[in-house]
Amino acid sequence: MNSLSERDQKSIWHPLTQHKLHPETLPIVKAKGALLYDENGKTYIDGIASWYTAMYGHCNEHIIAKVQQQMQQLDQIVFAGFTHRPAIDLSEALLELLPDNQQKIFFSDNGSTANEIGIKMALQYHFNRGEKRGTIIAFENGFHGDTFGAMSASGLSVYNGPFEDFFIDVKRIPTPNPKNIEEVVHLLTQIIKDHKVAAFIYEPLVQGANAMHMYPACCLNRLLKICADHEVITIADEVMTGFGKTGTTFASDQVTIKPDIISLSKALTAGFVPMAITSCTQKIYDAFLDDSVGKAFFHAHTYSANPIACAASLAGIELLNSEVIQEKIQTIIASHQAFNERIKNHPKVTSTRQTGIIFALDLAIEMDRYGKKRYEIFDFFMQRGVFLRPLGNTIYISTPYVIEISELKQIYQAISELLDSL
Numbered sequence: 001m002n003s004l005s006e007r008d009q010k011s012i013w014h015p016l017t018q019h020k021l022h023p024e025t026l027p028i029v030k031a032k033g034a035l036l037y038d039e040n041g042k043t044y045i046d047g048i049a050s051w052y053t054a055m056y057g058h059c060n061e062h063i064i065a066k067v068q069q070q071m072q073q074l075d076q077i078v079f080a081g082f083t084h085r086p087a088i089d090l091s092e093a094l095l096e097l098l099p100d101n102q103q104k105i106f107f108s109d110n111g112s113t114a115n116e117i118g119i120k121m122a123l124q125y126h127f128n129r130g131e132k133r134g135t136i137i138a139f140e141n142g143f144h145g146d147t148f149g150a151m152s153a154s155g156l157s158v159y160n161g162p163f164e165d166f167f168i169d170v171k172r173i174p175t176p177n178p179k180n181i182e183e184v185v186h187l188l189t190q191i192i193k194d195h196k197v198a199a200f201i202y203e204p205l206v207q208g209a210n211a212m213h214m215y216p217a218c219c220l221n222r223l224l225k226i227c228a229d230h231e232v233i234t235i236a237d238e239v240m241t242g243f244g245k246t247g248t249t250f251a252s253d254q255v256t257i258k259p260d261i262i263s264l265s266k267a268l269t270a271g272f273v274p275m276a277i278t279s280c281t282q283k284i285y286d287a288f289l290d291d292s293v294g295k296a297f298f299h300a301h302t303y304s305a306n307p308i309a310c311a312a313s314l315a316g317i318e319l320l321n322s323e324v325i326q327e328k329i330q331t332i333i334a335s336h337q338a339f340n341e342r343i344k345n346h347p348k349v350t351s352t353r354q355t356g357i358i359f360a361l362d363l364a365i366e367m368d369r370y371g372k373k374r375y376e377i378f379d380f381f382m383q384r385g386v387f388l389r390p391l392g393n394t395i396y397i398s399t400p401y402v403i404e405i406s407e408l409k410q411i412y413q414a415i416s417e418l419l420d421s422l
């Protein structure tokens with residue numbers, strides 16, 4: 001029998017992978033809490049919660065129990081024409097957590113699609129009201145996913161290169177900060193004046209794929225106000241930021257002008273099964289109500305609101321609302337702050353930043369986003385039993401909330417060793 005890695009190479013094409021340069025991938029056979037286990041029993045601390053999903057720890061017992069119960073009750077049902085308790089319970093729970101203006105939940109199955117749906121809702125909102133608006137505004141270097149609409153709105157060239165000729169119409173503005181805000185406000189106003197703008201899609205406060213770029217809520221608020229004044233639908237892509245990572249339940253909790261549409265995935269199902277939702281205001285929903293079928297939102301995915309996914313999500317929300325998890329979030333925030341004090345003046349660190357439990361630092365070395373050095377740093381951490389996924393010269397931490405302090409220290413130790421080795 002060949003090893004898992006050899007069998008993998010024979011039959012699997014991995015995401016975001018140049019297989020010619022990196023033919024081997026590491027098999028993981030088990031995960032528990034913040035730990036990943038390879039075939040030989042070596043453990044790795046999951047420093048990024050498996051792409052920000054497993055926030056309550058891998059194979060969480062509470063979620064397993066709820067998912068098992070649901071599996072024995074109702075596995076899957078067509079969601080056009082039928083409904084079920086897990087979807088209703090979850091929608092109510094989400095609307096309880098989301099900003100007050102959110103009134104309806106639309107289900108799908110991944111973050112890209114949740115944004116795709118948000119963009120389509122915004123375009124059809126205007127269309128249904130007899131106004132054709134076709135332009136979408138997005139931030140430079142944003143990331144909204146890999147389907148065509150979401151990809152068009154994304155501004156990272158490594159993903160988009162071959163497809164740019166086939167995009168929907170997107171105009172870009174820089175992410176705002178106190179220095180450039182007047183300029184960005186001016187640019188946004190100009191674009192809204194010159195084009196028929198349907199929507200503005202943005203990652204609130206933290207741009208994950210853009211190396212955890214962070215920007216202040218007050219600046220975002222200015223932009224949202226302008227959109228609101230011009231009937232431009234605002235879409236907050238909270239696929240990464242949702243469920244407590246930014247120190248509030250959603251990043252949108254930190255701005256006073258609330259978005260019209262919010263997309264969620266990743267931590268939504270606590271890493272158990274794929275699911276996503278797009279929530280919207282009553283105003284959006286009402287624009288689709290009509291005697292004509294043609295004004296309805298004709299978009300569906302086979303696994304919409306899968307009951308097992310809903311059960312996992314509900315169990316996750318119960319944990320998020322628990323005192324234990326809320327305390328752990330505060331502990332991680334304080335712990336990152338203390339780590340920051342220790343390393344921010346290291347000669348190999350050019351800058352550090354933190355929003356909630358997300359901590360990032362930039363290394364004082366030149367390197368390509370997906371170049372050779374990045375893989376060397378990745379290996380450096382893995383040898384020390386720590387899974388971190390550098391983005392260019394940025395190292396970031398976004399661990400499960402349940403991580404042990406000793407495990408967090410091991411991550412800091414590995415980063416300190418890397419800094420001293422450069």
Ligand SMILES: *Cc1c(COP(=O)(O)O)cnc(C)c1O
Nearest residue numbers: 110111112143144145208239240
């Ligand atoms: C991961 C991510 C997406 C895409 O979600 P998928 O489930 O991978 O399709 C979209 N937006 C943001 C901000 C993300 O972090």
